[in-house]
Amino acid sequence: MINKFIKKVLIVSCIATIGVNLVACKSNKQESVSNKDEIVIGMDDTFIPMGFKDANGETVGFDVDLAKAVGEKLNKKIKFQSIDWSMKESELNNGNIDLIWNGYSVTDERKQNVEFSKVYLNNRQVIITLVDSKINTKNDLVNAKVGAQNQSSAVDAIEADGDIMSKFDGGNVITFETNNDALMDLEAGRIDAVVADEILAKYYINERGKEKYKILKDDFGVEDYAVGMRKGDTKFVEEFNKALDSVIDDGTGAKISEKWFGENIVAK
Incomplete structure (x- = not known):
């Protein structure tokens, strides 16, 4: 009788555990950034001239200006969030940030963990x-x-x-x-x-x-250099690339580049 009772307890525990795991898996799946009104960009705010704090404590830089211009094309608010750069991919995939954008180099290793935008520099x-x-x-x-x-x-x-x-x-x-x-x-x-x-x-x-x-x-x-997005969010990658192309095509990218580098070095 005791053995039967123990077996029932174990079965119920296993079912409960499976249920919790399924809920956890479901909750870890991030929604597309396309559905958000605000985009959180993770950055190392000491990386001059891409993204850094100026003497007044304001977040400035080439990537900052370019991100704001792309945000306008996407009709989304942009928020910059300082992160531990060594944890950037984890921050992205855990949903703490939506984009990695701060002089982020394209590598084969990183392609395994993130979706990349088109190259912009x-x-x-x-x-x-x-x-x-x-x-x-x-x-x-x-x-x-x-x-x-x-x-x-x-x-x-x-x-x-x-x-x-x-x-x-x-x-x-x-x-x-x-x-x-x-x-x-x-x-x-x-x-x-x-x-x-x-x-x-x-x-x-x-x-x-x-x-x-x-x-x-x-x-x-x-x-x-390109922008890192969550793996599998192909819908937003496509929307983002269109917005980035628009910023480059209308000359805004060139103006931002000339402001920071004295010439247009934006990739076409």
Whole structure:
């Protein structure tokens, strides 16, 4: 009798557990962003010039302006939310944010976890020198003092490019806290070249004076920036891409780019 009672309790417990799991699975399924009036964009608010807090604490940047323009085309409110950038895909898929939009590079690994919009910026790891420098190609970096931002993708790109780093003066990259610091040392003649994201480089060069620098044709690799959305939300991806195309086609994207970089670098 006791055994029968225990069996009944176990069966009821199993059914209850299955029911809870089914409800949980159902609740974890996010609705399409197409159905929302407000879009929450996750960002690292220290990433100059894409999205950052200015001296007044306002969220500004190229991506911020572009997101607002796309939001107008979609007739949706835009909210920017600071997140731990290392947790961005989890924040997206848990429904805490609706988009990842802050200099987000397209990679095969990320394609497994998110839907990507069309590419809106093409990025390279560029080589920057002073305008009168004798360095004109990557091969000219032999015995040169080369700088880059500490723990940046520029350093990773240099290290991945064969044994070229071993041929630099000192056999290493000279690292700086910021790209601006690196450009200051370049101007002062303490280093011969800087390797940096083209997007960031163009911003800082525009701020410091474009006439001082030249960007070589050679580079240390290319990457694309796009917007990350929840996997499977193909309806919103299509709507988003149409809105983004509209912002680019009507010239708004070019104006935003010229504001931040001094030229139009938006991908078509």
